[in-house]
Amino acid sequence: MASRHEQQIRPAVAERLHETGGAPLRHLRAALRDPVYLKDAPGLVHLPFIFWLVRCLAPRRVVQLGLDDGLSYMALCQALQDGDGRGTALGIADGPPALDGVASELHAARYALISRVIAQPDPPGQVTELRADPDLLVIGPDAGEEMLADWLPRLGRGGVILTHAAQRERVRAQWRRQASFRFTFQPDPDAAPLTLLAAGDELPEGLQALAIQGAGRSDEERLLRRLGMGLRARYESGRLPANRAAAAPASDMVPTPAPSGAHPDQLSDPAAERRQAEHLRDIAVLAQDYMAEIATLQQQNQQLEQALSGNQQALTAARKAAADAAAHAAAETVAHAATQSAQQRDDMAQALEAERAEKDYLAARLGQVEHHLSLLQDELAAAYGQRDDLLKNRAWRVTFPLRLASNALRGKGRGRSRPAATGGQ
Numbered sequence: 099m100a101s102r103h104e105q106q107i108r109p110a111v112a113e114r115l116h117e118t119g120g121a122p123l124r125h126l127r128a129a130l131r132d133p134v135y136l137k138d139a140p141g142l143v144h145l146p147f148i149f150w151l152v153r154c155l156a157p158r159r160v161v162q163l164g165l166d167d168g169l170s171y172m173a174l175c176q177a178l179q180d181g182d183g184r185g186t187a188l189g190i191a192d193g194p195p196a197l198d199g200v201a202s203e204l205h206a207a208r209y210a211l212i213s214r215v216i217a218q219p220d221p222p223g224q225v226t227e228l229r230a231d232p233d234l235l236v237i238g239p240d241a242g243e244e245m246l247a248d249w250l251p252r253l254g255r256g257g258v259i260l261t262h263a264a265q266r267e268r269v270r271a272q273w274r275r276q277a278s279f280r281f282t283f284q285p286d287p288d289a290a291p292l293t294l295l296a297a298g299d300e301l302p303e304g305l306q307a308l309a310i311q312g313a314g315r316s317d318e319e320r321l322l323r324r325l326g327m328g329l330r331a332r333y334e335s336g337r338l339p340a341n342r343a344a345a346a347p348a349s350d351m352v353p354t355p356a357p358s359g360a361h362p363d364q365l366s367d368p369a370a371e372r373r374q375a376e377h378l379r380d381i382a383v384l385a386q387d388y389m390a391e392i393a394t395l396q397q398q399n400q401q402l403e404q405a406l407s408g409n410q411q412a413l414t415a416a417r418k419a420a421a422d423a424a425a426h427a428a429a430e431t432v433a434h435a436a437t438q439s440a441q442q443r444d445d446m447a448q449a450l451e452a453e454r455a456e457k458d459y460l461a462a463r464l465g466q467v468e469h470h471l472s473l474l475q476d477e478l479a480a481a482y483g484q485r486d487d488l489l490k491n492r493a494w495r496v497t498f499p500l501r502l503a504s505n506a507l508r509g510k511g512r513g514r515s516r517p518a519a520t521g522g523q
Contacts, residue, residue, distance in 0.1 A: 126318060128153035129325050131180065135172035135204050136333060140289040143326035145173045147283050147292065148260075150322055152177035152185075154302050155258060157233035160187045163245040164238030165215070166262075168201040174236065175209040187213040188232075192240050218245060237261040237269060239290070246272050258302075259295040266293050279305065285323035286330070 129146035136142070148170060152160075160178065162171045171189045178185035187209070189196065196215040197205055205215060231254040237246070239262040246265075250273050253259065261269050275297040284291035296305070332338045488494050 125150055125153045126321060128177065128180070129322055131176070132338060133173055133329075134176050134208065135169065135201055136338060137167055137169050137201075138333070139167050139169050140286070141167065141169045142330050142333060143285045143289050144170065144283070144292055146325035146329060147285075147322045148173045149177045150318075151258075151260065151294070152234070153181065154305060155234055156181060156185070156302075157258075158185055159232045160185060160234045160236065161232040161249060162187070162189045162236035162238060163249060164241030165189050165191045165196055166238040166240050168197045170236065170238065171197075171215075172201055172205065172209075175205065175213045178212055179209060183212070185212065189213065189215040190245060191215065191217050192242050192245075193217055218242065231257065233257055235259050237265045239264045241265060243268070253297070255297065256300070257297065259293075261293050261295065263290040263293065269295070281305075283319070283322070285326040 129150040131149055133145050152174060157178075160174055162174060165171050171187070175187050178187055191197075194217045196202070196217055202215075205213065231252050232249070233254060233256070235249060235253050235257060237259065241262075246268060250259075250269070259269065259273070273295075277295045277297060279294070279296035279301055281294040282291050283294065294305075329338075
């Protein structure tokens with residue numbers, strides 16, 4: 099019987115999980131499952147993304163080149179088994195052993211019906227059992243050049259490549275198609291990113307949001323990042339169950355066939371029903387976290403808007419004060435300039451009046467000097483006339499010696515230059 103908490107969350111969440119338009123949310127439920135195979139490796143944070151990707155693509159044939167630590171391949175097998183049970187997987191290791199001891203035992207016990215793991219054959223073309231074109235090609239960090247050259251051309255038209263960051267340049271060099279979709283997923287800086295490439299014109303429904311919104315913007319990607327980080331935190335804290343033993347009951351290893359016409363997400367046994375309830379609880383917890391985060395962001399946004407409003411008011415007041423100060427300073431400058439201009443005008447007027455007075459005085463003085471000069475010229479002319487008259491007078495010339503002697507006797511000698519002039523006459 100479902101608990102009260104399950105009864106509260108089941109109607110609303112289940113309705114969203116199974117409605118036809120809620121495929122992205124339904125796919126995200128696959129990312130909530132606990133991995134069967136666990137290992138302390140950086141790729142642990144990628145497992146929710148791999149679960150989600152397989153549910154979105156629903157591939158019929160999955161091929162992984164280079165198994166590395168086996169973590170991603172075991173997750174691929176688990177995702178295929180938890181789906182509709184019709185998908186198959188092929189893992190090609192670069193050399194034996196293909197999987198380590200624990201992974202090999204779990205693989206043999208749980209996934210022998212849907213998966214095969216082999217070492218890289220020589221030549222690669224000897225792999226004849228699963229030569230059909232893969233829908234999903236996963237390229238690990240240890241995949242060799244021969245693997246890429248053999249399998250990249252076999253990818254179907256609508257196929258998808260999931261490659262490790264170390265292989266991106268090699269894939270670009272050998273893959274002759276133009277990628278219509280490219281997406282990089284890196285939930286943790288310590289883990290190498292995964293790159294998703296697609297060549298088809300029509301993307302699967304679950305990838306459309308990533309393609310439209312871009313990396314780092316879609317809700318699906320943010321949730322997958324959080325799930326990856328949460329999975330690693332749970333593993334490090336010991337809250338995840340240890341790797342399930344290879345001797346687990348067969349009913350837990352092989353999926354129960356779904357009824358004819360049933361939806362792949364519909365579960366038909368009590369254990370699966372319990373897992374679904376756990377998934378629904380996890381979704382409810384995540385939804386509560388998102389709601390709390392949204393409330394916090396709204397509160398922060400409101401605080402920012404209030405701070406912005408206050409800053410705008412302060413800025414408006416500062417601008418007004420600056421404008422008033424500038425106007426006051428400009429008025430004072432104009433008034434000071436006007437005062438200085440008036441003072442300069444008065445000084446110039448006084449200087450002009452002084453110059454005019456001086457000019458009038460000089461003009462009057464010039465008239466006086468000219469008048470006096472005219473009188474002197476008249477006197478000089480009269481003196482020259484008298485002199486000429488005297489020089490022409492005979493009596494003046496006869497009495498000259500007597501005047502000379504008289505002047506000599508007086509000691510004045512004023513007429514010493516006259517005999518030369520007289521002698522000249």
